[in-house]
Amino acid sequence: MAPRALDTLPPRQADAAAPDPDQLRDLYRLLSNVRQLDTSAVAWQRQGLIPGYAPMLGQEAAQVGAGFGVDKTRDFVFPTYREMGVAYTLGVNMVEYMSTHKAIWHGGLYDPVASHFAPFQAVVGGSVLHAVGWAHGQTLNGASADGLGVGVAFLGDGASSQGDVHEAMNFAAILKAPVVFFVQNNGWAISVPTEQQVAGGSVAARAAGYGMPAVRVDGNDVLAVVEATQRAVAHARAGLGPVVVEAMTYRRGPHSTSDDPGRYRTLEDEKIDGGEDPLNRFRSVLLTQGLADASFFAEADAGAQTRADEIRDGVVALDSRPGSEMFDFVFQESTPTLGAQARQWREESEHV
Amino acid sequence: MAPRALDTLPPRQADAAAPDPDQLRDLYRLLSNVRQLDTSAVAWQRQGLIPGYAPMLGQEAAQVGAGFGVDKTRDFVFPTYREMGVAYTLGVNMVEYMSTHKAIWHGGLYDPVASHFAPFQAVVGGSVLHAVGWAHGQTLNGASADGLGVGVAFLGDGASSQGDVHEAMNFAAILKAPVVFFVQNNGWAISVPTEQQVAGGSVAARAAGYGMPAVRVDGNDVLAVVEATQRAVAHARAGLGPVVVEAMTYRRGPHSTSDDPGRYRTLEDEKIDGGEDPLNRFRSVLLTQGLADASFFAEADAGAQTRADEIRDGVVALDSRPGSEMFDFVFQESTPTLGAQARQWREESEHV
């Protein structure tokens, strides 16, 4: 399914230049690291190290490309449960990120404020409106010389069906908020294919109805994603309002480690619909442009393996949080009732 | 604000022919009756007969035109709180309809099943999804020789912001349900003008994003509304899926009898934005076509006055419902707890 092109974003210089050769090689390293970490996490689950995981296999280009287009010093990312690759690209502490999959803390242990990466979000469509609110806050704060901070909301094709996503797009367009709605259309919402989910066939096509520009891009082409994201972010940063980016990609793995895709699609389908591996595609680009050779890839892939192993060690070492933390973070200012419950819990469960 | 035309509904014979001269005169009678009843109801509120009312002044052509395009023997209308004119056109018992404004029964006393007119709905956007479900039921029942029953959902420009409306449009388009989303864009949602409500400026323009056809029509031209509605209903009836009709009209009165529009718009604005009175416009049409003369209008308007007076008498005569009915309609099969509460209520409040 080759993505139909759609591009209503007015041509405009992106803030950032196209990636230079060093950045291109960095992009490959990121892709490789993310691929390695993702497949490792699936293995960790099989080995019993973590109870579950939501693989992003096949979406590496979309996620690394999107993350690369974001300025992590002043933009803010609102992820779902599948944005491991964005987190990695933005430099989120990956051991702390993985803690949520180890069932240690729902939102993850990483610091969302320092990371500019909101807590892990399990409600489909739950955080899209937050991006709009955060972004409107940037407008209220007023632009600096180089423009506004941009809220980047991640959502899937399935999420696009939620009422909240519509409300978010309408609010953003009415408020002219600096938001990028970054849709990963990966063909599936668990077992439901996009055709049975997204009436009209494209989330980007909805943007026009809100008077918003949109770009529909080949989500398995990392450079195309970088460019689309940079352009969208630049548009929002300049105070010109929200943009939809729809990256057409494919969820190559199961929905999660407890899913069984064999019940709703064949391996044959996967092969045809998945298309060429986004990493292979980018390898060809680098080779063709003479920017990398086999030894570069070998080194990058080995580095990715090392990095994944380091993260694994960190995840292994992660201890459960003390039960008392259940009570500690409910409020900034606790209440007498909660205090009494915490005391009772301590007496009965910690026998103190 | 002259409505920008928008028409993506494939040209297709409507089931029903354009109104013949008798029907045209009937349309005028309906318009006049509805205008008279509406202005009377405002007066009833001032006189203390009813505690509140939501006038539809200025929307007569939109409502009578829409109602005229609906087949009340097999379609089903899902109104909001402002569709008095549609109810009238469909032949709903108007005393029973007005009972809701007399604070007698929230949904109105009329029989929604017999009337093909769902209960009065106070939640903005609340019933739009019901139309989709009802319509999908018609698909499941299978079409008769002359097609499907059509669900007609009424909603305002304000309602279009609700997540439920998006979910309804997406579900309808995915299910190819025979629904017409009839939007009365009357310029206001209480004090908020459409420009601050509907990003992109038009609800009809959203339809394309769902792969749905839409017609944007001058909602103060009753014949244009009849035609658009008939075409939309015919499209849905033929099993071709949902359609959005956006009737551009103007709420000439206050939002409700407790609203004070002077706080957010001037009389000058009202005059300019309201345009020519839809009744006057249709009078000119009938006069120009030689289908009616001054005595016809005088007679029709006098009839409308008589009819409104009859309804007033009925509304005056309406008694409160007995308190026991609070308990009677909660369930089809009551429960022991509720039975006990009803007994206690009787003992304490009726002293039996």
Added chain:
Amino acid sequence: MSEVLEGVRETAPTPLLQLSMQQAINRALGEILESDDRALIFGEDVGVLGGVFRVTDGLQQRFGANRVFDTPLAESGILGTAIGLAMAGFHPIPEVQFDGFAYPAVNQIITQLARMNYRSRGRLPMQVTLRVPSFGGIRAPEHHGESLESLFAHVPGLKVASPSNPQQAYHLLKHAASMPDPVIFMEPKARYWNKAGVNLAADEDTASLEGSVIARPGKHATLIAWGAMVSRCLQVAELAAEDGIELEVLDLRWLKPIDEAGLAASVSRTRRAIVVHEGPHTAGLGAEIAALVSQSCFDTLRAPVERVTGFDVPYPSGDLEDEYIPNIDRILFGVQRVLEYRRG
């Protein structure tokens, strides 16, 4: 657990089938679709996949994609569509995939589903059976372990049931689906996979499917529970029995309407009560139970009704789940408190 205690009349001996609750519900759904051609099943992933818990496994294949279908990912859309289908004379059996994803549908459930019969003065009955895999205990991600019973039970116009074992799930669901009013059917997902004997024939006596059941008789105190907490309370009763303490376990089964008479009958015998639930403490359904029992057994109660519940904290991540959900220790502490209570 004897059949008599399950409230089901003795019938001609039927071989018991060993079924998990997930299988028992699947079987009940198949029979409902078979006997009632207005019945429709829909929701996220219930069709081709057969549901994330396989509760609707095979039903689309058997009954076709008109009767069992996948919807877009929108819970309000699912419920609103169900309401419209009920208005058109169908009997929708929608699923919300997990408890925590019922919140987006709360507006349709409270302002529409629960009120349509009332608003229309009985002319638009809502025979809608809403299945919600519910409660915690499976180490799942955030929002997959919620207890919404007190929210639902508070809403006039809704009925709410929760089965505790496969036998009950099978009959209770068929019964709920036969009712002409909206029923929220809360399936304890932690119990989906435990097998137990199911007597398919035992559904003749409808009355036996109303109200609560005594899952284990006892005399020193009554443990009141529903869903997955029933089997935990049975374990507690087993342990307490070793110390000579005979705990009665009352399986509430219907969370709305609540079997006030059954509660009063049990506690007026045992004179002590502990209500156990997973949901947060404040304004949980345990408060209603405690208030009812404190009133109906005012003269006989020998100790304040204990509530052993989830804490007033968001449902925690898997690692802390066992600290949050009432565990055997915490329930035993509650039992101890009611048994040792002495008027001051």
Added chain:
Amino acid sequence: MSEVLEGVRETAPTPLLQLSMQQAINRALGEILESDDRALIFGEDVGVLGGVFRVTDGLQQRFGANRVFDTPLAESGILGTAIGLAMAGFHPIPEVQFDGFAYPAVNQIITQLARMNYRSRGRLPMQVTLRVPSFGGIRAPEHHGESLESLFAHVPGLKVASPSNPQQAYHLLKHAASMPDPVIFMEPKARYWNKAGVNLAADEDTASLEGSVIARPGKHATLIAWGAMVSRCLQVAELAAEDGIELEVLDLRWLKPIDEAGLAASVSRTRRAIVVHEGPHTAGLGAEIAALVSQSCFDTLRAPVERVTGFDVPYPSGDLEDEYIPNIDRILFGVQRVLEYRRG
């Protein structure tokens, strides 16, 4: 009602302003916007119109359309935007126009607003003050008379307050807005227009704004209420006094956290309690109060706690409103039951 009973310290005599609750809240909002430049007010019709109850009247003119603005008609959108603004360091004070229209926002309130502080381990505090004109009594259309307190009080991570008079509304709102956690502020719309004396200076002692207050002292039984039911209970107490029955009226004020100590102190003195609320009976907040009091005053209570509440029926149309909301007669019947109760 003396100032001491309102829990406010005596200060240098300040002339009391005669304000309605709507004016008192408007005044408090103005002061909040003035003193906290991160504070923002938004919602449906709160800007140009000044709110359908004029509670935000004049604030957009005074503070500009950046600080006080109208949103599109979408409650989930309003709450979700508020959460994002709080993440960006603002202090949103959104309004939901009527109680019954908070349901579309329940998902954002429960799964996001109430949990963001927890989920982020305290790094993303949610200083969001959500105003909701609440409860019934004004003969309004459907969904304009709902009581959502038991729903909100059940949600871990939320705090819930409801004022009963203008003085309290003014100070309580300012206090709630100063808290770094989400507070749902339920304004009893039936009391918006009644004027009473307000001492603007009496807010120095923050502690006095926590917990409940005794609105009228008494000794034969305690009436427990909040919102518009407080003044109704004061009327009842007035009537009962004519018969020599001295009823204490406890104004709960905070519906979460509940002032357990204050409840226990009052009822252990009066030994009888009646809780009064508008919302439906089953699993209403009255159940929590009854459960708490039944436990804390187990030894002293002389009669079961009475609950005089709305019925388990949808909030009815204006004509039946007085049959639904606890009226003076029904409250007096409840009082009679606790006073005449004799152990069987």
